[in-house]
Amino acid sequence: MLAVHFDKPGGPENLYLKEVAKPSPVESEVLLKVAASALNRADLLQRQGQYPPPPGASSILGLEASGHIAALGPACQGHWKIGDPVMVLLPGGGQAQYVTVPEGLLMPIPAGLTLSQAAAIPEAWLTAFQLLHLLGHVQAGDSVLIHAGSSGVGTAAIQLARMAGAIPLVTAGSQHKLQMAEKLGAAAGFNYKEEDFSEATLKFTKVQANAGGGFHKTDSAPLLHGEPTTSSAGFGQSLPRDCDPRGPC
Template structure:
């Protein structure tokens, strides 16, 4: 099969398609013929821990070295011990530890999700990582409640665009930060009550002004170090601050603990990729039951994945280079040859 490959860490120019061995499904696994796979920051240089293509963010033990944390496609084969929930040819989308940017990928059957009616394969590929992350941050970790105000950093990202919609669905009030007027306008179209351009204003002051001095009940933060003081400043009393990335660095200098203690604030940290299979299966099950029906055509509260661009996988270098410009609103998706 064809798969995205790189021989040495570095820039997008090192990526190319290579013929590699097609995997075989093991116990309780399904082989998915991939139709589309979305890019994630974990595939690039700029994200959380510095990263897989740069050779500093190895996949979890036992995972494939092929990039790609989510995919959509059709069930091609079932391994021994499968429970019979899926049939050959069924369309499905899946959360992966790696391996999605290839023509085939194996996956535990408990991580497969049905594709909602009315969605294309590229749209479906844009759901698993971003939407499961946003769902986890808001509900499992952030305990979002109706009426809460939620500050979402990187509001035009895949996770950000999902979190805006899920916050609205929970009856809470989404506020976002982003780095351009275009991104803020897109976020507001999705339901953000307000947006703040972090390049042009102090989002902490703007948030406090919007909330009439009360601050926000919940912060979803993929930035980390460079935002800590502004985050604490605009956190409401008893607020929850969920940290899931370090795009703004890992170092803190200053009285974080005393400021957080004064607010009685909770600092919660999370990574999805390194979670074990049991946790991911629980998350997939909860998301499939509670959220997935809202993606279907005709649902009055319809949720939609936001796609910025779709590239053929042969243009893998261009897709990665575009993501590194940080101009995308929503997801960048790769299409595999039929």
């Protein structure tokens, strides 16, 4: 089979298609015939030699993919059958014609998504979902500060925050990125290279509170407190949820 390959770390000019051995599913793995794979920051870092794959993982790039099941390992439990369309988060190997995956990692493709769209869901969107909902417990009406609002994870988080009825605020490093974030639903954006975003967020929330209520008044209280969410994706923190928007927090 063909796979995206590089012989030495560097830029995209080092990438080429190489004939490599087609993997075979063992135990409860399935063989996925890849339709699409997406590109994430971690792929770029791996290509530059700064993010080696975890021990035992494929050295082929590609941390997510979509496609159809082409073969089942001998210990598969019958949850999936050959030909099923699926999407999957991978430790590597997605940028190839085939990849093997433990069947427990397979996810059905949500209705209405193409295979190409589905290939871009697992890394950015599920990470954003995890940060917002499993760690941040975001509720309707919460203000959520999203750093790197134009990143893959950030753009997903903006849209998921809106879907939850929350108010996404973003930081980004350029005006162009802020405009993109605002088009996706960010209520406001702050260029951290040009202004102190905590100061700017404070101003924003005061203005909105004065304009029509519904936002947290922050006054001189610390801007970001409440339960912090921590993650390697560099996500921010929810503004306090126990704050009465009609009074000072």
